[in-house]
Amino acid sequence: MTSTGFWFIDHLWLVPLLPFLGFLVVGLFVQKSGERPASSLAILAIGASMVLSWGAGWEYFTANLGRTLVPLKFEWLRFSPTLIGNMGVLVDNISVLLILVVTTISFLIHVYSQGYMHGDPGYPRFFACLNLFTFSMLGLVLSFSILQIFIFWELVGVSSFLLIGFYWNKPSAVAACKKAFIVTRFADLGFLLGLLVIGYYGKGFDFIYLTSPETIKNLEQTRLPLLGVSVLPLSAILVYAGAAGKSAMFPLHIWLPDAMEGPTPVSALIHAATMVVAGVYLVARLFPLYAATEAGLMTVMVIGAFTSLFAAVIATTQFDIKRVLAFSTLSQLGYMMLSLGVATMDNPLGFTASMFHLTTHACFKALLFLGAGSVIHAVHSNDMRDMGGLRRPLPITHATFLIACLAIAGVPPLSGFFSKDEILAAAWNGEHYVVFAVAMLVAGLTAFYMFRLYFMTFWSYPKDMHRFEHAHESPLSMTFPLMVLAVPSVFLGLVPFSHYVSIGQLEHHGVSIGHLEHHGINWWIAGPASAMGLAGIALAFLLYFHPNGVPGKIAFAFGPLHKLVYNKFYVDELYLFFTKSVIFRFISAPFAWFDRHLVDGSMDWIAQTTLLAGNKVRSSVTGRLQTYLFWSISGAVILGAIVWQIGGTVGWTLAFTGLGLVAMMFIWQFVLQLLNRSEPLKRIKQD
């Protein structure tokens, strides 16, 4: 143990441990004792861990800024004397930032769930899984080595599986949780391969070791024996595949919209604080590795930019309130990724911007999801076409939702404005003008679809009077988190973020911080960005504030294009087609045939032969004492004869005759089986 002299940082291992204990206790012991103990225990666990992380955050950002601390470290697996898998707690600016975000958002979501899940038969199970999910994410964030992060990575996958499939009696939820698990698991294969490549060539798993310049140089100069490519970009792209799976980057994004089948607090947790930010975090964690390779950064940037545009376009056409938010998350994650992609070690503004946007996005996206949950709670429908005019029955939800919409649309001076502006500035400064243009366009689209959602839900007029009349404001346990989350959604942008979170030349932090910092706001970039946002809002206002036929007419005018976008570019169908007619037909079917006919077949054949031999021999069992006696005496005589001949030729002849008979029987049986004439197995079934 290397004590750092700071109580909270030294006890940071408690932060993931407490929710885990909560999971164990709630999951094992309070399943039967009603709602109150389960939710209280779970909230207590996460609340304590939140207090601890705020303490640690205070200690870190006031006293240790820019340092990398290791309060806990131990050897877990020794693969060879030089290759050791360590576990521990890694404390630096991004991990501290992330635990603050995760514990706080998760705590609020726990409180919210208390009201939202009220009366659900799986109430204690829900809280246990929520605790497990938070534990996995916190462990992931505090991971000391890439091996440890992989373990928690998979734990996050498992707990998301449990939560998305929470309504296990609903077939669509079951399909969605399987889809989420399989898609992310498939992506994790890339991560695992990348991990092995890094471990094998880099000879270490610790992040501190991996991101040191010597290791990166070493990896860069090592070339793969067969292909001749450098190990560094290869491993970076392989690890990125895993990150893209968790962060739902195109083309692995298909699980995220379906994950809406889970309860709304789970969606909020997945989209805001846990799971999807894991991919961004991993890339940020290994950022020096990516920064050293052009190909790695390009991949991150291009896929991020494409996903952000792609998802924003889809979001403009969806009608399910949670689906719009899901595509919005995709788009914003693409934003964070592209921001990482435009950063370099010399110009790490994009890195800071990405983490900044991650934080602000976590606040307003959690707020949006919880608000949407409150709306769904009130009208019992996910479809925006059933809503409308809800501002009067749901005043608190409406106000907080508006704040979140303004924040995500990038209206100054709300939090989203600052982080989005920083990303745009990073793209501009990195001279990636195409990416800049894409990001600008996405900013406009974001504002448009968010306000489309907002106007359709809260303004317009009630389309379904029955639902409207039964709509009422949610209980305090649900509106309280909304109000709390609205505060950072407004003010978080005012935090001088780049002062706290940055990368590169950490040891000369005091010197370099001056030119790393993003001074103020470049209105040449922020101005057009805000204009784009306002234009998007204005367009949404025109089209959706008062219900009119214009959106329908536009959709009709674009006909096939609208259909294409509405059906999410048919990516799901493409996947289905590919799996069904390529993988199933050309890979799985031959394997199944091989298994059924050759592997099972040989076993069946042995069984059938034995059975047939048994049938043949059966008639010799007469049940008569004297027959047995006769055989035993003849056997004794024959044995005597063999011994009398002292082994020799007679013994061998007899032995071979016996073996030959057995072999003949087997061959005969095999021929019978090939001709499909053998019946014994069926007879077994009849018996």
Add this chain to the structure above:
Amino acid sequence: MIGPTLSQYLVFSALLFCFGLYGMLTRRNLIAMLMSVELILNAAALNFVAFHHFLYEGDVGGAVFPVFIIAVAAAESAIALAIIIALFRHKNQLDVQDADSLKN
């Protein structure tokens, strides 16, 4: 000393053994089969005594073994008779050809 020689004893015991074997394989009555088994045992015991008397007079093994055989034969016939009684109660006859419930 006038008396039968070793080979005469052996021939006699072989005859006894063959009678026993023949009886065991052919007689259908269980009690007759049991008697045949006794013949075989006695043939073996006779062999022991004959060898002891003519070839290994100092060795007690040949003299003691027939005593064991007699004891074992007694125990064996006790068990066999018990089985026979049980079988008779069950089937009301003692024909081994019909006692074939383990057939096939």
